[in-house]
Amino acid sequence: KNQVEQSPQSLIILEGKNCTLQCNYTVSPFSNLRWYKQDTGRGPVSLTIMTFSENTKSNGRYTATLDADTKQSSLHITASQLSDSASYICVVSDRGSTLGRLYFGRGTQLTVWP
Amino acid sequence: EADIYQTPRYLVIGTGKKITLECSQTMGHDKMYWYQQDPGMELHLIHYSYGVNSTEKGDLSSESTVSRIRTEHFPLTLESARPSHTSQYLCASSDSGGRDTDTQYFGPGTRLTVL
Numbered sequence: 132k133n134q135v136e137q138s139p140q141s142l143i144i145l146e147g148k149n150c151t152l153q154c155n156y157t158v159s160p161f162s163n164l165r166w167y168k169q170d171t172g173r174g175p176v177s178l179t180i181m182t183f184s185e186n187t188k189s190n191g192r193y194t195a196t197l198d199a200d201t202k203q204s205s206l207h208i209t210a211s212q213l214s215d216s217a218s219y220i221c222v223v224s225d226r227g228s229t230l231g232r233l234y235f236g237r238g239t240q241l242t243v244w245p
Numbered sequence: 246e247a248d249i250y251q252t253p254r255y256l257v258i259g260t261g262k263k264i265t266l267e268c269s270q271t272m273g274h275d276k277m278y279w280y281q282q283d284p285g286m287e288l289h290l291i292h293y294s295y296g297v298n299s300t301e302k303g304d305l306s307s308e309s310t311v312s313r314i315r316t317e318h319f320p321l322t323l324e325s326a327r328p329s330h331t332s333q334y335l336c337a338s339s340d341s342g343g344r345d346t347d348t349q350y351f352g353p354g355t356r357l358t359v360l
Contacts, residue, residue: 172356174353
């Protein structure tokens with residue numbers, strides 16, 4: 132069964148600190164992995180996307196890594212800000228987007244305190 | 246910021262009412278999607294469309310129906326709402342370029358509460 136598991140379920144950190152969110156998946160065959168940020172009451176917004184051959188991708192203070200062998204990904208947030216408070220969702224596609232389906236994790240709820 | 250819009254943002258209605266959730270995008274995307282999301286849970290695909298007059302059911306069974314008469318518009322209808330339909334409904338669209346890395350752009354969502 133294709134699954135995407137994220138940990139931790141929730142995380143609280145102080146402003147300015149770094150954190151790392153984890154994503155493990157069993158989706159096969161693998162096409163690509165995305166990290167989305169979803170603010171409360173809003174739709175998800177794409178942060179990074181990685182294909183099989185990519186093992187790291189950065190977007191400002193966000194850095195995603197991918198180990199396709201162990202089927203694990205992480206999202207590292209550097210120097211957190213209050214606006215980083217959101218749910219971070221890992222999404223895996225099993226084929227090219229024309230035919231492939233997306234498998235969503237339940238997200239990690241990040242809260243940044245001042 | 247993606248040019249995809251959903252109305253209403255919040256809706257509270259009584260059981261048995263017919264409702265339509267609106268979704269429109271101005272990016273000219275061929276592919277559009279409807280997802281259902283409960284608090285703390287993953288998104289579930291309930292409907293998708295690859296173009297005008299094309300609609301398909303998603304992974305999660307839903308009593309809702311959709312139509313795609315115009316490229317930019319993808320409304321979702323519930324003929325008779327029930328409390329079990331209470332959820333957040335997210336609309337998304339993507340380009341049909343066929344690239345593996347096509348990204349879905351999401352609307353802000355409609356939070357539906359059926360009393």
